Amino acid sequence: MSVQRGTYEPGEVPKFAFCESVHASGTSPWHIRNVFQRLHLTGGVDTPSLCGHVKPEVGGWDLNVKITEHHLKHTCPRCVEMYRKVSPDAP
DSSP: OOOOOSSOOTTOOOSEEEEEETTOOTTSOBEEEEOSSOOOTTSOOOSOBTTSOSOTTTOEEEOSOOOOHHHHTTBOHHHHHHHHHHOTTOO
């Protein structure tokens, strides 16, 4: 039986990832963005969040946390709505 880890393996490229803006605080909701090439865990996201709040030209980074139903409770509602529309694997 395999155990699902809560973080991504090195080099793993998910279709979607949680992200934050450079202006995020500890109480800011997480956002979700579409990932095309790689995760940007230290900054430099290259696509906007699904709601448009996190913008590459302003700056942001990905979170090393897999998308689960539990974490969607702490996520921007607009991102969650869009994610569930575009991702067949959405929890």
